[in-house]
Amino acid sequence: MKAAFLLEHGGPEKIQFGEQPKPVPKADEVLIQVKACALNHLDIWVRQGIPAYPVPFPHILGCDISGEIATIPKTARESLFQEELTVGSEVVVSPGVACHNCSDCIEGYENQCPEFKIIGAGTPGGYAEFVAVPARNLAPKPRHLSFEEAASFPLTFLTAWHMILTRAQLKFGETVLILGAGSGVSTAGIQIAKMFGAKVIAVSSSQDKLDHAKLLGADLCINGSKGPFHKEVRKLTDGRGVDIVFEHVGPATWEESVRSLASRGRIVTCGATTGPIVSLDLRVIFTKDQSIYGSRLGTISEFRKVVEAMRLQKLKPVLSKVFPLSEAAHAHKFLESQSQFGKVVLKISPLN
Numbered sequence: 141m142k143a144a145f146l147l148e149h150g151g152p153e154k155i156q157f158g159e160q161p162k163p164v165p166k167a168d169e170v171l172i173q174v175k176a177c178a179l180n181h182l183d184i185w186v187r188q189g190i191p192a193y194p195v196p197f198p199h200i201l202g203c204d205i206s207g208e209i210a211t212i213p214k215t216a217r218e219s220l221f222q223e224e225l226t227v228g229s230e231v232v233v234s235p236g237v238a239c240h241n242c243s244d245c246i247e248g249y250e251n252q253c254p255e256f257k258i259i260g261a262g263t264p265g266g267y268a269e270f271v272a273v274p275a276r277n278l279a280p281k282p283r284h285l286s287f288e289e290a291a292s293f294p295l296t297f298l299t300a301w302h303m304i305l306t307r308a309q310l311k312f313g314e315t316v317l318i319l320g321a322g323s324g325v326s327t328a329g330i331q332i333a334k335m336f337g338a339k340v341i342a343v344s345s346s347q348d349k350l351d352h353a354k355l356l357g358a359d360l361c362i363n364g365s366k367g368p369f370h371k372e373v374r375k376l377t378d379g380r381g382v383d384i385v386f387e388h389v390g391p392a393t394w395e396e397s398v399r400s401l402a403s404r405g406r407i408v409t410c411g412a413t414t415g416p417i418v419s420l421d422l423r424v425i426f427t428k429d430q431s432i433y434g435s436r437l438g439t440i441s442e443f444r445k446v447v448e449a450m451r452l453q454k455l456k457p458v459l460s461k462v463f464p465l466s467e468a469a470h471a472h473k474f475l476e477s478q479s480q481f482g483k484v485v486l487k488i489s490p491l492n
């Protein structure tokens with residue numbers, strides 16, 4: 141099969157395009173003919189090589205997959221969530237893989253499974269004509285979405301859903317501050333927070349991205365290039381601050397994020413794109429009953445809720461640009477330029 145793959149870590153130029161062996165599904169897996177696969181920052185980290193994601197070479201990246209079921213081994217049939225799924229069904233794939241046997245999995249926290257992996261980081265991914273994935277990870281593709289649109293929502297919307305609803309426990313009428321408004325996870329965060337009755341304030345250093353954020357439903361916008369955003373937050377909330385800060389940036393925004401919080405406010409973080417270490421004045425946190433929540437991806441049951449919200453058109457994918465699979469290296473360069481609003485997607489099939 142044709143695939144974009146790595147033989148060593150490094151820059152975008154390390155992504156090669158050529159032949160790789162077609163994967164053979166394990167007992168609980170199905171083979172998917174990939175139609176589209178979206179890029180994520182995770183792909184860049186795995187490509188560059190970070191200790192959290194050791195990969196054997198050759199390695200195929202990509203966790204956000206849409207396609208058609210190519211084969212279903214008999215052993216995998218009972219793991220299919222929807223019985224009507226069959227060979228040829230159009231599907232989207234939940235990106236997290238867990239053991240489904242340990243105490244965390246049995247209690248419904250499979251994102252905390254000791255064996256938890258993300259497709260394309262811990263297993264071969266979707267920058268290829270075929271990928272083998274666990275049967276239980278499949279959901280029917282919402283019919284109104286193209287394969288490219290369908291590939292552009294799993295990781296980001298699942299992450300944002302888990303952050304806002306499961307971890308930070310958004311309540312109707314609360315105010316949510318969404319940082320980095322042009323990123324994939326933030327475009328998901330804006331929509332999910334609005335869907336559940338929040339007032340959303342979006343922050344970006346790009347006016348163009350803020351204009352897009354408004355179209356997605358953001359009530360208020362702050363241009364972070366014009367000064368500390370926490371001062372604007374205080375002005376926009378009559379001095380009170382926000383109930384939830386949606387964080388994935390890290391040290392570049394952390395201090396201002398804490399200073400933006402209202403009493404009983406929560407910071408929920410899923411990433412650290414500017415580095416892992418921050419400083420924190422504990423006195424502020426404990427005197428104001430504030431909380432900090434970590435958040436890792438999400439569960440398959442949350443994924444099915446995201447797919448249902450997509451099917452009902454309560455949420456919509458945000459697609460920035462589509463590249464052919466053979467131009468995966470260019471797609472990585474484009475993602476790293478940070479000029480996109482929304483997702484960068486590889487069109488896999490038909491190849492061109």
Ligand SMILES: [Zn+2]
Pocket residue numbers: 238239240241242243244245246250253254255
């Ligand atoms: Zn487990």
